[in-house]
Amino acid sequence: MAVPQKKDPLDRLFMIVTATAAISVIVILTGIFVVLLSESSLAISRFGFFRFLASTDWNPVTESFGAATAVFGTIVTTLIALLIAVPTAVGIAVFVTEIAPDFLKGPIGIAIELLAAIPSIIYGMWGLFTLAPLMAQHVEPFLQRTFGDLPIVGALFQGTPMGIDIFSASVILSIMIIPFTASIARDSFNLTPAVVKESAYGIGATKWEVVKSVVLPYSKLGVFGGVVLSLGRALGETMAVAFVLGNNHVITASLFDAASTITVTLANEFTEADSDIYLSSLFYLALVLFLLSFIILAIAKFVLLRAEKRYSR
Amino acid sequence: MKIKIFGLVLALLTALVPLQTADAAETLNGAGASFPYPLYSAWAYAYQKATGVRVNYQSIGSGGGQRQIVERTVDFGASDDPVAPAQLKKDTLLQFPAVIGAITPVVNLPGVKDGQLRLDAEALCRIFLGEIKRWDDARLTAMNPGLKLPGKEITVIHRADGSGTTAIFTHYLSETCNAWKTKTGEGKAVQWPAGIGGKGNEGVANYVKRTSHSIGYVEFAYAKQNKLASVSLKNRAGNFVEPSFASFENAAETAGFDANKDFHAWLTNAPGKNAWPIAGATFILLAKEKIDVNKKTIQFFDWAFEQGDDTARKLVYVPLPPALKNKIRAYWKSKGLSP
Numbered sequence: 001m002a003v004p005q006k007k008d009p010l011d012r013l014f015m016i017v018t019a020t021a022a023i024s025v026i027v028i029l030t031g032i033f034v035v036l037l038s039e040s041s042l043a044i045s046r047f048g049f050f051r052f053l054a055s056t057d058w059n060p061v062t063e064s065f066g067a068a069t070a071v072f073g074t075i076v077t078t079l080i081a082l083l084i085a086v087p088t089a090v091g092i093a094v095f096v097t098e099i100a101p102d103f104l105k106g107p108i109g110i111a112i113e114l115l116a117a118i119p120s121i122i123y124g125m126w127g128l129f130t131l132a133p134l135m136a137q138h139v140e141p142f143l144q145r146t147f148g149d150l151p152i153v154g155a156l157f158q159g160t161p162m163g164i165d166i167f168s169a170s171v172i173l174s175i176m177i178i179p180f181t182a183s184i185a186r187d188s189f190n191l192t193p194a195v196v197k198e199s200a201y202g203i204g205a206t207k208w209e210v211v212k213s214v215v216l217p218y219s220k221l222g223v224f225g226g227v228v229l230s231l232g233r234a235l236g237e238t239m240a241v242a243f244v245l246g247n248n249h250v251i252t253a254s255l256f257d258a259a260s261t262i263t264v265t266l267a268n269e270f271t272e273a274d275s276d277i278y279l280s281s282l283f284y285l286a287l288v289l290f291l292l293s294f295i296i297l298a299i300a301k302f303v304l305l306r307a308e309k310r311y312s313r
Numbered sequence: 314m315k316i317k318i319f320g321l322v323l324a325l326l327t328a329l330v331p332l333q334t335a336d337a338a339e340t341l342n343g344a345g346a347s348f349p350y351p352l353y354s355a356w357a358y359a360y361q362k363a364t365g366v367r368v369n370y371q372s373i374g375s376g377g378g379q380r381q382i383v384e385r386t387v388d389f390g391a392s393d394d395p396v397a398p399a400q401l402k403k404d405t406l407l408q409f410p411a412v413i414g415a416i417t418p419v420v421n422l423p424g425v426k427d428g429q430l431r432l433d434a435e436a437l438c439r440i441f442l443g444e445i446k447r448w449d450d451a452r453l454t455a456m457n458p459g460l461k462l463p464g465k466e467i468t469v470i471h472r473a474d475g476s477g478t479t480a481i482f483t484h485y486l487s488e489t490c491n492a493w494k495t496k497t498g499e500g501k502a503v504q505w506p507a508g509i510g511g512k513g514n515e516g517v518a519n520y521v522k523r524t525s526h527s528i529g530y531v532e533f534a535y536a537k538q539n540k541l542a543s544v545s546l547k548n549r550a551g552n553f554v555e556p557s558f559a560s561f562e563n564a565a566e567t568a569g570f571d572a573n574k575d576f577h578a579w580l581t582n583a584p585g586k587n588a589w590p591i592a593g594a595t596f597i598l599l600a601k602e603k604i605d606v607n608k609k610t611i612q613f614f615d616w617a618f619e620q621g622d623d624t625a626r627k628l629v630y631v632p633l634p635p636a637l638k639n640k641i642r643a644y645w646k647s648k649g650l651s652p
Contacts, residue, residue, distance in 0.1 A: 060475070061498035133523060160466060162524055164509055247473030247510035258509040260473075268512060271374030272475025272501045 033290065040284035042277055052284060058249035058265075060273075065281035067288050069249040073259035074289070077166060077241065078234040080255070081173035086227055088174070089181035093223075094211050096182075097189040109186070116179035124243035127172045128164075132244055135171070136163030140256055159256040162246075167255040169245040173237055177230035184229065188222025189215050221307055228300040235293050238263040262289040341609055344371040345378020345391030346477050347513075348532060349412055349595045353391070355624050356617045363620075368613055375477045376501060382406060382598045389610045390598035393477020394484075394501065395577045405601040407648055408575040409641045410594035411614060413565050413631040415533045416482050417556040417591065419541035421521050422448065424461065426542055428555040431456050433547035434582075434590070438490030440528060441469055442497070443507025448526060463526065469508025470520045470529035475501040478514065481593035482530050485581035489590075530591075533561075534629035548590045549582050560589035561631040568592075570637055572644040592631075607650050615642070 047055070047065060055066020096108050140161030148157045159165075192215050200210045216223075238261075246258020247268060262285050273279045343353070350372035357368035373381070375392040382390030383404045391411070401408055418437060420430055432440075436452055439445040445452060448462040472479045483499035497503050511517040514535040521529040522539055533556050536543050545553045554560045567585035570576050580592040597614065599607045618641075622632040633641070645651060 057504070059504035060502040061500045061504065128519065136524075160468065162468065162509065164520065164524075242473075242512055243516075247512065248508075249504065260510075264473075268474040268510075269502055272376040272477075274376035274379060274475075274501060 033287075036283055036287040036290060040280050040287050042280035043284040046277060047281070047284075053288070056249075056251055060269075060275075060278055063275060063277050065278070065284075067262075067285055069251055070260055070262045070265050070285055071288065071292070072251045073166070073245065073264075074235060074261040074292070076259070077170045077173055077245070077261060078231065080166070080170035081177060081234050082227065082231065084171065084174035085177045085181055085230060089178045089226070089230075090185055090223060092178070092182040093185035093189050094215070096186050098207060098211055098215065109183075112179045112182050112186075115175070116183070120176065120237060120240040123172055123176055123240035127168060127240060127244040131172065132163030132168055134163070135165075135168045136161050140165075140167065144256070155253045156255050158254040161256050164244055164246045164258060165254075165256045166245065166252075166259050169241045169259075170255075172240050172244055173234050176237060176240060177234050180230040180233060181223075181226045184226030185219070185223045188219035188226075191222065192218045221304065224300075224304060224307070228297065228304070231300070232293060232297060235289070235296070236263055238267050242267055262286070262292075339365060340367045340369055341388045341606075341613060342369050342371075343378075343389040343391060343597075343610075344373050344381045344387045345598075346375040346393045346595055347372040348393050348414055348477055349391060349630070352412060352621075352625055352628050352630050355628060356613075356621050359620070359624065360613055360616055363616070364612075366609065366613065374475070375480075376475060379598065382600060385600050385603075388600075388603070388606045391595060392598060393593065393595050394480040395579065395594070395596055396575075396598065398574050398577050401575050401577075401598075407599040407601050407607070407650075408577070408596050409614075409644060410570065410576050410633060410637070411597050411617070412625055413561060413580065413592060413594050413633060415556055415561045415564070415589055415592040415631065416478055416485075416530055417533050417536050417589075418528060418530045418544040418546070419518070419521050419536050420528045420544060421523075421525055422463070422542065423525060428543055428545050429457075429460060430542070431545045431547070431553050434485070434489035437544075437546070438486050438493045440467060441471070441486065441505075441507065442492060443469065444492075465526040468524050468527040469505075470517050470524065470527050471505050471508050471510055472502075472514075472517060473510025473512050476513075477501065477593070477595070478530070478532055479503065481579070481581060482591060484579050485591045488579075488582050537629060546590050548588050549584050550586045550588070552586060554587055554589055556589055558626070558631060560587050561592050562634065564588035564590070564592040565594070565631060565637065566634050570594075570640065572640055572647070576641070576644070594633075601648070604649065611645050611650050615645075618642075 043052070043065065052065070053067050053071065056068045057064045057066045058069060092112065096105055100108065140163065144157045144161060148154050196218070197210055197214055200214050205213070241261055242264045245260060245264060247260050247264060248258040249260050250257065252259060266282055266286060270282055273282055350370065353368070353370040357370060361367050375394060378390040378392050379396065381387045396406065396408055418432065422430065433456065436445065436456065439452065445467065447464060447466055449464040454462055480499065480501045483497065483503055486493040487499040497506060509520065511520040511529070514531045517529045518531050518535045518539040518541060521527050521541055531541070543556050545555050547553050563585040564580050564583040567583045567588055568578055568580045570578050576596070580594055582590050583592065599610060618633065618638045625632045
């Protein structure tokens with residue numbers, strides 16, 4: 001007699017429970033998308049898709065809305081934050097895995113993880129009360145003196161430095177995403193087989209050469225995965241940014257000007273959006289962020305898959 | 314073992330259910346404007362102690378308050394900007410003012426103390442339009458012969474979030490300055506021609522405090538708490554007045570509240586001799602057909618009108634003038650809602 005292993009009731013229950021959990025993710029995601037789409041239908045029919053994306057208007061009085069300024073702020077703050085965070089995080093990871101003496105590894109690792117545990121509102125308060133004055137009085141005037149007169153690049157550093165601007169917001173964001181990137185990078189560095197590293201040292205490679213030619217190539221997929229994760233966080237971060245970004249619906253060349261992001265606009269304006277088209281436009285903005293995150297993550301996944309394929313060959 | 318835990322959970326659940334429903338008997342649910350929230354909470358606390366009726370007020374913003382009462386999900390709504398009579402009729406709502414607040418422009422100018430800087434509506438408007446860019450602009454120095462205004466750029470600070478404060482402030486600017494009316498207009502949120510946005514009154518107060526040579530606008534209470542320098546404004550009668558209880562009360566007394574228009578009125582640019590020009594009432598909205606609930610709500614506000622003036626002053630709100638309170642009581646009566 002065959003043992004009816006497959007029909008073990010507990011096993012089946014287990015399958016059903018885990019499958020429900022997994023499928024619920026898809027159901028919730030679809031649900032959110034449908035709600036966003038239906039709530040923003042009024043704004044979609046009024047402003048269209050490309051016109052909404054291209055319009056820099058955000059005027060509740062004349063009820064003319066566009067997403068360009070918010071999309072601009074979202075992408076720019078995220079990009080600058082990544083520019084600051086990724087090199088720093090990789091540096092941290094290299095130090096912790098390859099260079100630091102053992103007694104330092106533990107404390108630094110814990111400190112990084114603690115950094116990730118701080119709620120974003122704390123970052124916002126700290127940014128407003130501590131970082132912004134520091135930026136306004138020291139960092140930004142210095143940058144302005146150094147780069148302000150250069151052609152082209154100088155345009156990035158114009159205006160009165162107030163510490164409440166794209167630059168400060170990006171710095172805060174970078175501090176918030178460093179822990180994610182750093183701890184994933186550290187974990188992937190640790191996956192480099194010791195044998196390979198030791199062989200490299202054996203043939204006389206320096207630490208720098210080992211990191212550059214062995215560890216980094218071996219773990220770049222993992223690091224890239226960490227970057228994608230932090231990208232997702234930076235795109236959606238709200239509270240910390242709301243405190244230091246200045247909340248202006250403008251597109252500006254200078255890093256020392258105020259701007260606004262999609263999530264900040266939602267947080268600021270949702271409660272008092274009194275007309276239907278205003279509310280609908282806010283939902284539309286959320287839909288744009290949904291699509292934006294989806295596209296960016298899809299591209300990242302695509303790159304990751306291709307790299308994996310090439311790597312395994 | 315499993316059954317034991319199951320039983321325990323079940324017992325816990327059944328124990329919790331009656332707890333939730335027990336106190337629902339005498340509760341009034343309100344929601345809306347955040348500006349009067351501290352006052353309504355203080356009133357509600359004292360009212361519950363005095364009568365046992367619980368008033369649960371949620372500070373979700375004026376827009377939210379209006380939406381909730383239109384959808385009849387709360388017993389009363391609260392809004393910082395008055396709803397027009399036609400709209401009230403459409404949504405079958407009643408409206409009356411509950412308390413008065415005032416907004417004051419605040420500045421951070423080294424050497425300039427509270428009340429020293431004088432501005433008229435035109436100058437205020439041009440500053441917020443970004444047309445007057447520097448403090449030593451001739452239009453400002455002419456008005457302030459005794460002050461040494463610095464040759465520095467003005468940083469304008471406004472609200473980033475939609476708010477009743479902005480609605481009142483921009484209503485005042487639209488009313489007094491044509492350029493503002495045509496270029497920007499009025500509302501809870503507008504497209505600001507200049508400056509940076511702080512979140513909430515506390516955000517604006519903080520930005521002003523921290524940024525030299527800045528100007529912003531906040532509820533009077535926030536100016537006091539943060540020790541910010543207020544501005545003396547030229548009112549409709551042509552006098553420069555400082556923000557104070559006396560000037561707010563003068564504005565309230567001289568503003569035209571009319572029960573036939575459901576008290577729809579802006580307190581901006583009031584005609585009184587000493588009236589502060591940027592004041593505003595905050596309003597309560599009732600669902601017209603819910604007579605029983607409304608009676609309870611009105612009992613609460615009637616009690617607050619009688620007992621709550623001191624609390625209001627302590628929290629830097631301006632109680633309604635007695636004549637207006639009587640007008641409101643008559644309005645309730647005319648709607649069949651005597652307390």
